[in-house]
Amino acid sequence: MTRIVVLGAGYTGMAAAIRVATRSRRSGGRVTLVNPSPRFTERLRLHQTAAGERLADHSIERVLAGTGIDFVQDTVAGLDPEARRIRLGGGRELAYDKLVYALGTVTDVSVPGVAEHAYRYDDHAGAVRLAERLRSLEEGTVVVAGGGLTGIESATELAEAYPRLRVVLLTRGRPGSMMGERARAYVMRAMDRLGIEVREAADVVKVLPAAVELAGGELIPSNATLWTTGTRGLPQAREAGFTVDGRDRIVVDDVLRSVSHPDVYAVGDAAAVSRPFGVIHGTCQSGIPTGLHAGTALADELRGRRPRAFRFGYFHQPLSLGRKDAVIQFVRPDDTPRRGYLKGRWAVFYKESVSSSPIPTFRLLKRGLVPVSLFRLTAG
Structure with a gap:
């Protein structure tokens, strides 16, 4: 039994956990997901929460039902990558054979006040x-x-x-x-x-x-x-001795493994993922594909296969302008703007289609399926 621990149940952590769980059932993978909150937070929609809108409340355990994933509600107090152990806030320790680091980022509070x-x-x-x-x-x-x-x-x-x-x-x-x-x-x-x-x-x-x-x-x-001016990774990775960039994100190779600790994958905002055009900036558009890739790569490792290199190119910049207006800037794979864009009601419809709740995506992943739109996002 290979012990796989996923830290963080955001967009990327959930995608990675479900992906590796569904793909490693027959090859001895046992997945544990750790998150401080029992609910899944749609971080892309927090501006709607701030505006007083009540969004659906999704229980993480309910989302994971049927996957065989063990859910642990706790914070991550520290990491010992040499011993392959995680210290949780409640005093408990978890051992792992493979780790997916998906703790995301927090607001950069370096400006006084x-x-x-x-x-x-x-x-x-x-x-x-x-x-x-x-x-x-x-x-x-x-x-x-x-x-x-x-x-x-x-x-x-x-x-x-x-x-x-x-x-x-x-x-x-x-x-x-x-x-x-x-x-x-x-x-x-x-x-x-x-x-x-x-x-x-x-x-x-x-x-x-x-x-x-x-x-x-x-x-x-x-x-x-x-x-809303900037973010940085949590200090746990740097304090544990991982190679990190200037914003405390774990530096990864082309498969999304830590360059200093290859038994650890880093995904989403928590990872410094380099592409020919530069380091990917954290968005749901790039985050979920990194989670899916890490889950697939881990499953390939358990089967004795060599993981493929991560591929990604940007496609759009969806931007809501209140509940009744939006603009969509279409971009090249390196995120530079193309000529085309959408605005108004068509942009609202488009954004709600591509940036709606990821819960339906998670349901498809539980069935071993991946939405066609995600294939497009990872084809850059």
Whole structure:
């Protein structure tokens, strides 16, 4: 019996666990999945939770039913890769033969005051706390720091849900700078329609209890500050001696195995996955394919086969602009924008189709199937 432990039950960890469990039943694989929460969190939709929308509550044990996977609800306190043991927060230890590290990332809180005074999307509870705060405000200002996809989705979602509040988006560069000019212009018109105040070249140097301070000393009053400007891996991998990059993500080879500890696979946001065009940035679009690949590679190892190299190319940048609007920027495999894009109701339909709940995908995986859309995403 080969003991396979998967750490983290997000999009990538769930995909990896179900994939390897279904493919290794006849070759002696025993899979254990560890996660601090008993519920599966749709992290891509936390901006909807912050806006007061109640999403479906999915029990991890219910999702895993029928797979033979053992679920352990606990936190990861430390790793000993030399002894192949995991120390859990409750004091228990788990031994493994193969490990899938899918603990994801957390918000980078290196800017003073972020950890103490800013709301963050590190978990479902953080989005709920922001929603509770916004519901309590009769008026006031919400500051969203970060002009990437998460920042834009959050600003538009909150502006639409709480029209009584002033929403300010702060970004060092141009909002949506990764998109093509036409798609980006549509985003700017949508934010203008929703009354969002956009401040470009805004370098936040400190978050205060009721304001944010910009370089130069300007203070912007804030009744609630949401921080979306960057992420980094958890410290456990670095502290355990894994080779990590500058953001504490485990550096992996072309099969997604740790370059320093090849009995460990790292997937999703927690992995520094290099492609010819650079290191993949963490999204569901890339995350689930890494989880599927790691699960397949592990099953191949148990059968005595040589795992194939991971292949991936980007296809699109889906961006919601509230519940009734969206824009989809189609991209080349290296994530640079193509000419084509969708907007309006067609973009809403498209985004809901490709970025909807992954639960149906997990059900297909339990039956040994993979959605056609995921084959396309891994064919770059």
